[in-house]
Amino acid sequence: MAGLHAALATRLQVGFDTVAPGWDPVLRPSSQAGTDFQANGALSLAKQMGQPPAELAAHVLASVDLQGVAVAEVHRKGFINLTLERGFLAASLAAAASDPRLGVDSVEVPWTVVVDYSAPNVAKELHAGHVRTTIVGDALCRLAAFAGHHVVRENHIGDWGTPFGMLIEHLVDIGEELGARELSVGDLDGFYRQARAVFDASDELKERARRRVVLLQSGDPETLRLWRILVDESMRYFSEVYHRLGVLLTPEDVVGESFYNDLLPGVVAELEAAGLLVDSEGARCVFPPGFAGRGGEPLPLIVQKSDGGFGYATTDLAALKDRFGRLRADRALYVVGAPQRQHFAMCFAVGRQAGWIPDGADAVHVSIGNMLGPDGKIFRSRAGEAVKLIELVEEAVSRAAGKVQEKSPGLSADEQAGVAQAVGVGALKYGDLSTDRAREYVFDWDRLLAMEGNTAPYLQYAVARIRSIFRRGGIDRSAYGSGRVPVTLDGPAERALARRLLGYEAAIQGALETWSPHKLCTYLFDLAGDFTCFFENCPVLRAATEETRDSRLELCAHTAAVLAHGLALLGIEAPERM
DSSP: OOOHHHHHHHHHHHHHHTTSTTOOOOEEEOOSTTOSEEEOHHHHHHHHHTSOHHHHHHHHHTTOOOTTTEEEEEOTTSOEEEEEOHHHHHHHHHHHHHSTTTTOOOOSSOOEEEEEOOOOBTTSOOBGGGHHHHHHHHHHHHHHHHHTOEEEEEBOOBOOSTHHHHHHHHHHHHOHHHHHHHHHTTOHHHHHHHHHHHHHHOHHHHHHHHHHHHHHHHTOHHHHHHHHHHHHHHHHHHHHHHHHHTOOOOGGGBOOGGGGGGGHHHHHHHHHHTTOOEEETTEEEEOOTTOBOTTSOBOOEEEEOTTSOOOHHHHHHHHHHHHHHTSOOSEEEEEEEGGGHHHHHHHHHHHHHTTOSOTTOEEEEEEEOOEEOTTSSBOOOTTSSOOBHHHHHHHHHHHHHHHHHHHOTTSOHHHHHHHHHHHHHHHHHHHHHTSOTTSOEEOOHHHHTOSSSSSHHHHHHHHHHHHHHHHHHTOOGGGSSSSOSOOOOOSHHHHHHHHHHTTHHHHHHHHHHTTOTHHHHHHHHHHHHHHHHHHHHSOSTTOSSHHHHHHHHHHHHHHHHHHHHHHHHTTOOOOSOO
């Protein structure tokens, strides 16, 4: 079903089309008491046409059918104020409540959306630097899939290149069994540091590692077998971390650098055939238009190095070509840190020059800002080292467990553990997702786990509190929230809550339009705030009449459903009790 905003905008568009076809009604929620929406499109149109805004707005309204939908009033300055009819609002709410999708339509034309996110390196730890890309990427996959798009998850792990000569030789030296054990229990950093220390101190190992890289790149079976041990054990550990974090990535989603290795010569050949390659200081480069250095000189994207080798830019071009070719992507999302902005912009420009990105399709760098510590610098441990992602998860759950034990001592030990897991992981995720993804944010445990403000615990508690209303009243919750119980919407707090509930579709659309999960977070926080206002002003179990009580219970159940569903789209669980 169309949301309130879309329903009104469609009707108003008919009137504006009589004056200027396609003119935007500029419909916004109203901040004026007693009205629900405000259309401001007549102001700019009147200025362009040289007419009085109020006169033009009245002319527009004359062609708009709002019968049974809203009462419209033209403000003397030319705004069109709209107050929804109570019956229309109640009927729209009932339709949304009865819909398994809570009033959110699937997209009419679904895309294939390929999402590149997380991307750890084999034999290296998933650390705090992977937190945001992993969490944001997972939320975008959930949102896009719910909207009706075909989502392809791609974990572009670093599993190829010269460091693997060193790592394979270290594996040989310490023994496969011990090496696999170190990797599988999550001591990836330890394994890598040991290999690096020996490598730096031994010319003999450096020579062995060099020869091993040659064997790896030439497809030597034994070397590939040893390489596969490193990859498989690392992925086994990564999968455990993803599971603990509640992220949907699996080993089947891995499409690492090695996958593209055989495609790299073809990429170079195609760019050469297209006349895009330029020799520059021995390297073969593409100079996409619009990119310049500080001195104004054109910037190159190096496709083949002077020694004949390929760099990560070549791999990224091969991945781009593969995603729009083999996978037929309509949108390819790269959920990667903000410092890579220029690199991806250049890759995308070259992809368009080469004809790999079809008309109507798009590659998008979903830019991710840094996570900072209290000192305003990149988040690290007190010892100055990168913080393991699994350690963040474990600390989040541990801190949440302390709060749950203090605030909910009546829960059983198993219930407390389940709530702590949901609250801790939810707090870690929401602290990230509620921030504009492109901005840096300061990581603060107290803020993330606070029961007030725009946090996951606040929203999770809002759901639990609503559910407790039914338990306290001994009321079957399943009888409410499905649109079967009439809603009366007598007071302003009830109307405000109903309007907000009917904005769920627009919130999801807004998040997907810019690939920004924080827009859904803002909506959920506002919805919880509207519910608090409703609950404080509209007695539920002690309502004056049974009809009013049922109406308010229906609003309660509908609100809990939307909050829990929205949190689930962010990958966050809403516990039954807290």
